[in-house]
Amino acid sequence: MLELKNVTKVYGWTKALDKVDLTVGPGEIVGLFGENGAGKTTLMKAILNLVAYTGQITLDGERVSRKNIERFSFATCEHSFFPTLTPDGHREFYKNHFPTWRDKRFTALMDFFKLPKLRCLNGYSTGQQNQFEVILALSQGADYILMDEPFAGNDVFNREDFYKVLLGILEPGETVILSTHLLEEVENFVSRAVLIKKGAIVGDESMSDLEDRGESLMAFVKRAYGYEPDRVSRALDKLTGEENGEEGTK
Amino acid sequence: MTKKWITLEKLAPVGADVQKQLRWTGIALAASALWSLRGLLRIVRSMKILKAYIDQGVFSSVDAYPRYVSSAFFGFALLSLVLAGLAVWNYASFRRGARADYLMRRLPDRWEYHRRCLTVPLLGIAASVLAALTLYVLYRAVYWRLFREAAAGVEDPMRLISLSVQAGQRGIWR
Numbered sequence: 210m211l212e213l214k215n216v217t218k219v220y221g222w223t224k225a226l227d228k229v230d231l232t233v234g235p236g237e238i239v240g241l242f243g244e245n246g247a248g249k250t251t252l253m254k255a256i257l258n259l260v261a262y263t264g265q266i267t268l269d270g271e272r273v274s275r276k277n278i279e280r281f282s283f284a285t286c287e288h289s290f291f292p293t294l295t296p297d298g299h300r301e302f303y304k305n306h307f308p309t310w311r312d313k314r315f316t317a318l319m320d321f322f323k324l325p326k327l328r329c330l331n332g333y334s335t336g337q338q339n340q341f342e343v344i345l346a347l348s349q350g351a352d353y354i355l356m357d358e359p360f361a362g363n364d365v366f367n368r369e370d371f372y373k374v375l376l377g378i379l380e381p382g383e384t385v386i387l388s389t390h391l392l393e394e395v396e397n398f399v400s401r402a403v404l405i406k407k408g409a410i411v412g413d414e415s416m417s418d419l420e421d422r423g424e425s426l427m428a429f430v431k432r433a434y435g436y437e438p439d440r441v442s443r444a445l446d447k448l449t450g451e452e453n454g455e456e457g458t459k
Numbered sequence: 460m461t462k463k464w465i466t467l468e469k470l471a472p473v474g475a476d477v478q479k480q481l482r483w484t485g486i487a488l489a490a491s492a493l494w495s496l497r498g499l500l501r502i503v504r505s506m507k508i509l510k511a512y513i514d515q516g517v518f519s520s521v522d523a524y525p526r527y528v529s530s531a532f533f534g535f536a537l538l539s540l541v542l543a544g545l546a547v548w549n550y551a552s553f554r555r556g557a558r559a560d561y562l563m564r565r566l567p568d569r570w571e572y573h574r575r576c577l578t579v580p581l582l583g584i585a586a587s588v589l590a591a592l593t594l595y596v597l598y599r600a601v602y603w604r605l606f607r608e609a610a611a612g613v614e615d616p617m618r619l620i621s622l623s624v625q626a627g628q629r630g631i632w633r
Contacts, residue, residue, distance in 0.1 A: 257565050279567045285558065292556035293474030302473065306566050329474075331556055 210234050211256070211353055211384070216264035218251050218408070225251040226262065227408040235352065236381050240399035241388040242430055248408040249388040250285075253355045256386075257283055268353070279307050282351035284343045286358040292331035296324065299345060309350025314378060318344040321374060335362040343371065347378065356387045365394075372398045396426040404433045470578040472552040473559065477579065484542065484583040488590060491534030495591070498531025499598050506605035513613060520621045524602045528595060535591040542580040542587070549576035 211233040218226040225248050233239055241249050254260040258273055266273050268280060283289060290299060296319060304310045319326060322340045330338060343359045360368045368391070376398060379385065389395055402419070404412030412433030419429055431438075471477035505521045512519035553560040553572075563572035610616035 257561075259561055259564055275567055275569050278565050281565065283561060283565065285561060287561070288557035289559055289561040290557055291473040291559050298473075306568060306571070 210269055212265075212267045213252075213256070214265045214267075216252075216255055216262055216266060218248075218255055218260060218262040224408045226255060229264070229405075229408070229410055231403065231410060231413070233353070233384060233386060235384055238379070238385045238398060238400045239387065240392075240395050240402045240426075241386055241405060242390075242392060242402060243388075243405035244434075247405045249405055250357050251408075252405065253283065253285075253357050253386065253388065256353075256355065257281055279309065279349075280352045282346040282349035282354050284346035284354070284356040284359045286339070286361040288338055288342050290330050290338070290342060290345060293329050295329055296326050296341065299330075299341075303345065303349060307349050307351075311348045311350050315344060315348035318347065318374070318378075322370075336364065336367055339363050340367070340371070347375070352382060353384045353386065356385065356389075358388055358390070360389070360391070368394060392427050392430060399426075402426055402429060404430060406434060470574065472549050472575050475549070475552060480545070480579045484538075484579065484586070487534075487538045487541070488583070488586055491532075491538050491587065492590060492594065494534040495528070495531040495594050495598075498528035499601060501527045502598060502602050502605065506602075506609045509606075509619065510609035513609060518619075520619050521606065522621050524599055526621075527602065528598055531598070532591045532595065535587045538587050539584045542583040545583075546577055546580040549580070 211231075213229050213231040216226050216229040216231075217224065227248075229248075229252065231252075241252065243249050251260060255262040256266055256273065258278065268277050271277055273281070291302070294302070300310075300312070300315060304312070322337075322344070324333070324337055324341055324344075330341060333341060339359055339362055343356065346354050346356060346359075360371065363371075372395065375385070387395060387399065396416075399416060401415045402412065403410060412429065414429060416426070419426065424432075430436075437443075467477045467481070471480055502524075505527070509519055509521050550560075553563055553576075560572070563575075566572065606616070606620075610619055613619065
């Protein structure tokens, strides 16, 4: 069980995380949603101890530290692989550092996505790099797989394949926390939706509860975010009104 | 339990050429040692002159030892600075093209990241300091040996050594 209690992160004058309380159990696939700068990435980095924070983050009752950090993996749109290393080089590196490395899964995913095995990562396309980043995160053998906008730059077919593969290969104890803007795409993939706004959790619902209520993920996000449906029409009215007014004065 | 051997490749950033880093460090060390020979040559030359004057019965003096080697170890100092820069470069290499530092910072082995960035620079700096100290002591031994030979038979030979290294005092220069 991953537990965040009162987690706060401040960058200068900006509160990137504001007293975040969150609990994620084994086997959950959590979608982490929020606008740009809402704090999704900072939240993941705090979990991984990549940024300093106040509050407490524990995994099965123990603070996240070097002792249990291998139970987390991380796929980020910034990419955390070694650009000058081949996939086999990565395999060796991960094998040396993560005893739970899943070699069979790595090979299967590499084959599935037809990624070149002898080419260094800096010779991959952005889409291929994203795929490889996620493959590494899935193959590390972690219990908690954190993915931060992993498919940014991938085409829709690519992403769909990935969701299918993910659902097919994840074992019951594996937990995924996925940050993305692609709400509709992951609606059938995630089991829970967590919304973050200005560093605070503003919504947390299981997909089954949403289904029971007959509410779509998009509708839930818009509601929790206080989205104003008539915002666009009001803006357009104002703009066109101004233009008409200007024309009228000529 | 299998013993994990640390190979050379594990002592430099992933994908970096550790052999190259070590080779260049070695070359720079050798160059620094060669440069330091300037100090030794100055000592030998001065002692020869001192001996020649003494043999002719003319009073002369030589500089105190530190004056001869004050610039001789410049190469080692420069090398240490460059190696400190290499450490920074190594850390930065994990941010070039991707954020591999995220991976390095979440490895169960807390020292892996620093080992890869600091080993070659620290070894190089240590070798540089050790070489400089060794040569300093060696040249000092040569200085005193040559001085004793040159000043053999001179009463109170220490007066032949200029005290110009003392703060604020200028000595007799030749």
